[in-house]
Amino acid sequence: MKHTPGSVAGNGLKLGVVLMATPLLLWLVLLVILPHLDLLMVSLRERVSYGKYAFSFANYIEFFTEPLYWNTYVRTATMSILATALTLVIGFPISYYIAKVMRGRGKSVLFLMCLIPFWVSELVRTFGWMILLRESGVLSHFLQWAGLVDGPVEMLYNDVTIMVGLVYTSMLFMVVPLVSVLDSLDDSLIEAGYDLGGNAFTVTRDIVIPHAMPGIASGCIVVFMLTLGNYLTPNLLGGKSSLWFTEQIYTQFITRFNWESGSAFGFLLLVLSSLIVWLGLKLSRQTLSDTVG
Amino acid sequence: MIPSIPQSRYAKGIYGAYVTLFFIYLAAPLVVVGVFAFNDSLFPSMPWEGATLAWFFGDKAPYVGIFHDSALLRSIGTSAFVAVWVTLLSVIVGTCNAFLFERAKFPGKNLLYMLAISPLVIPGVILGISILVFSNAIANGIEDSIGWDLDFLRPGLFLVIIGQFAFITTITTLVISARLRKFDITLEEAALNLGATRADAIRTITIPYLKPALIGAAIVSFLMSFENFNTTLMLVGSDAPLTIAMFDRLKQGSTPALNALSLLLMVVSGGLALISVFAQRDRSSK
Numbered sequence: 001m002k003h004t005p006g007s008v009a010g011n012g013l014k015l016g017v018v019l020m021a022t023p024l025l026l027w028l029v030l031l032v033i034l035p036h037l038d039l040l041m042v043s044l045r046e047r048v049s050y051g052k053y054a055f056s057f058a059n060y061i062e063f064f065t066e067p068l069y070w071n072t073y074v075r076t077a078t079m080s081i082l083a084t085a086l087t088l089v090i091g092f093p094i095s096y097y098i099a100k101v102m103r104g105r106g107k108s109v110l111f112l113m114c115l116i117p118f119w120v121s122e123l124v125r126t127f128g129w130m131i132l133l134r135e136s137g138v139l140s141h142f143l144q145w146a147g148l149v150d151g152p153v154e155m156l157y158n159d160v161t162i163m164v165g166l167v168y169t170s171m172l173f174m175v176v177p178l179v180s181v182l183d184s185l186d187d188s189l190i191e192a193g194y195d196l197g198g199n200a201f202t203v204t205r206d207i208v209i210p211h212a213m214p215g216i217a218s219g220c221i222v223v224f225m226l227t228l229g230n231y232l233t234p235n236l237l238g239g240k241s242s243l244w245f246t247e248q249i250y251t252q253f254i255t256r257f258n259w260e261s262g263s264a265f266g267f268l269l270l271v272l273s274s275l276i277v278w279l280g281l282k283l284s285r286q287t288l289s290d291t292v293g
Numbered sequence: 294m295i296p297s298i299p300q301s302r303y304a305k306g307i308y309g310a311y312v313t314l315f316f317i318y319l320a321a322p323l324v325v326v327g328v329f330a331f332n333d334s335l336f337p338s339m340p341w342e343g344a345t346l347a348w349f350f351g352d353k354a355p356y357v358g359i360f361h362d363s364a365l366l367r368s369i370g371t372s373a374f375v376a377v378w379v380t381l382l383s384v385i386v387g388t389c390n391a392f393l394f395e396r397a398k399f400p401g402k403n404l405l406y407m408l409a410i411s412p413l414v415i416p417g418v419i420l421g422i423s424i425l426v427f428s429n430a431i432a433n434g435i436e437d438s439i440g441w442d443l444d445f446l447r448p449g450l451f452l453v454i455i456g457q458f459a460f461i462t463t464i465t466t467l468v469i470s471a472r473l474r475k476f477d478i479t480l481e482e483a484a485l486n487l488g489a490t491r492a493d494a495i496r497t498i499t500i501p502y503l504k505p506a507l508i509g510a511a512i513v514s515f516l517m518s519f520e521n522f523n524t525t526l527m528l529v530g531s532d533a534p535l536t537i538a539m540f541d542r543l544k545q546g547s548t549p550a551l552n553a554l555s556l557l558l559m560v561v562s563g564g565l566a567l568i569s570v571f572a573q574r575d576r577s578s579k
Binding site for chain 2: 017020021023024027028031032033034035036038039042090093094097100101103112113114115116117119120121122123124125126127128129130131132136138168171187190191194200225228229230231232236246249250253254259262263266267269270273274277
């Protein structure tokens with residue numbers, strides 16, 4: 001008999017498989033599947049009177065007819081795509097430097113330096129940006145000291161600041177997959193490209209980027225998803241003007257206690273997020289297991 | 294652009310400068326948070342008023358240091374309580390899942406695997422509200438039918454633990470599976486041939502082999518739970534974990550005591566990060 005991992009257990013261990021699958025099934029059914037089905041159900045009902053509900057699309061109709069909700073949704077998606085693109089453009093040369101230019105000890109030190117800030121809570125990192133950028137902050141004082149501006153400048157609460165914070169927070173999830181994929185690119189391929197008359201631009205375009213595609217795809221997917229679902233950074237750095245969709249969900253749930261429309265918003269965000277992830281996987285011809293594994 | 298290809302000094306210089314700027318960008322917010330923990334001023338902002346340790350040890354208002362701030366200290370306790378439970382549950386369930394996915398054969402395995410990694414692509418806020426809505430529905434259902442008021446299904450620590458567990462288990466499953474996949478199954482077979490029972494073989498051979506992954510998974514789950522904000526925000530009741538308490542302080546505007554706390558958090562999580570990185574490195578060289 002061929003010994004495969006499964007056959008060591010033997011057929012007599014069917015019971016074992018069932019026992020082992022119990023926590024998995026409990027976890028998935030009770031905490032993932034049923035809650036999301038329930039979320040969908042709640043989003044599809046309307047309160048008729050106290051304690052009485054009827055099936056209706058009212059919450060979704062409200063979303064599409066109220067410009068504030070719709071605009072916030074589109075704005076969140078656009079800003080997330082922009083943040084993903086910026087993270088890629090800023091992170092790619094850094095990943096290349098770590099993977100291909102640095103050697104030996106310096107390489108692991110640089111890589112570690114990239115990782116460590118992200119073990120610190122997002123709250124602390126955002127707090128740092130607030131201290132740097134606020135009216136009485138470090139940068140404002142520096143500009144005044146340097147004589148570039150006359151009075152204090154408020155750099156918080158605008159879109160550029162939100163973008164700086166989002167790119168900062170997402171950087172790790174771009175750099176790690178990029179470094180690992182660039183590490184696997186053989187130097188001789190790059191040398192061959194130069195030998196055949198290529199220059200830095202053509203070699204990057206025709207050899208490095210095609211090779212790095214799987215890493216680019218997984219980095220972009222993860223960064224987009226995290227940005228879309230972010231609450232802290234837009235809220236703290238953008239203040240009242242941030243208009244982030246997760247804030248709308250929070251307002252519906254916690255402030256207005258309108259769970260029906262909050263659920264509809266949540267579901268719409270989930271659909272958008274899944275759609276983009278799916279699209280990214282299709283375009284890069286990958287599966288979800290490759291990307292996270 | 295690799296060392297074996299000659300490049301102009303100019304291009305090298307620009308590239309080096311860009312990398313340097315990038316690391317300044319990475320370090321700046323963290324350095325600033327740390328430095329202002331020592332500023333002798335009521336606000337974590339300029340100007341610099343001289344150094345003090347009051348934001349750590351001060352006990353006279355308004356200079357209440359972090360070690361005398363009972364509200365924040367209590368929230369650290371709450372976070373630690375949540376994190377210990379989440380770590381324990383997610384490492385145990387993650388180990389079961391890893392054995393199931395790596396060893397067992399059963400129909401529908403691929404579908405289950407897809408489902409098991411799906412929490413990674415669900416935004417934390419949505420995971421939070423879906424669990425909030427569902428547990429509320431159960432609690433209401435039970436109250437209406439048999440009249441029990443199950444308080445733990447209302448927003449509070451139980452739901453926070455459950456909500457964080459829901460996605461952290463995916464991560465522990467992935468970490469432990471990756472190590473189990475590399476395990477040489479013949480070692481276990483040898484133990485079985487030598488007369489060990491299956492349980493003995495797993496306990497004395499497989500689990501010790503998995504230990505680095507188990508420790509790594511535990512550190513990662515503890516930190517992810519401790520630092521989680523999005524899911525916690527939707528499920529929190531009256532006992533605020535640290536991230537929620539800090540968020541409220543930040544919104545109100547706070548004294549540099551918050552910097553002192555942040556500095557301590559940085560030291561602890563940076564230390565844990567280094568430990569887990571070095572644990573990983575030893576693993577690969579063995």
